[in-house]
Amino acid sequence: MQSIGKRIYDGRTRRTSNLSVEQTCIGCGLCAKKCPVHAIEMQHKHLVWVKDRCVMCLGCLHRCPTFAIQCGPNTKRHGQYLHP
Numbered sequence: 001m002q003s004i005g006k007r008i009y010d011g012r013t014r015r016t017s018n019l020s021v022e023q024t025c026i027g028c029g030l031c032a033k034k035c036p037v038h039a040i041e042m043q044h045k046h047l048v049w050v051k052d053r054c055v056m057c058l059g060c061l062h063r064c065p066t067f068a069i070q071c072g073p074n075t076k077r078h079g080q081y082l083h084p
């Protein structure tokens with residue numbers, strides 16, 4: 001069985017296709033501005049992942065003012081976290 005670290009950082013887990021955006025997105029562009037690897041672009045006020053993979057920092061998910069970005073089926077339940 002793979003270690004947790006290996007599973008988290010393997011290529012599949014880092015696919016941006018694991019990320020999704022909900023209708024609550026207000027097109028503010030914060031996620032695109034803050035993505036450390038420029039994997040997000042705003043195109044006509046719509047968020048688009050422009051790279052197949054990213055570093056999966058989840059900064060976009062946690063910083064979004066409307067909690068519109070999700071990663072897989074469980075992040076909605078877990079909520080957001082920002083370091084005080």
Ligand code: SF4
Nearest residue numbers: 025026028029031064
């Ligand atoms: S930070 Fe959230 S609301 Fe703003 S563009 Fe990104 S997904 Fe939409």
Ligand code: SF4
Nearest residue numbers: 035054056057058060
């Ligand atoms: S998880 Fe991090 S690296 Fe990936 S798209 Fe979001 S902000 Fe960018």
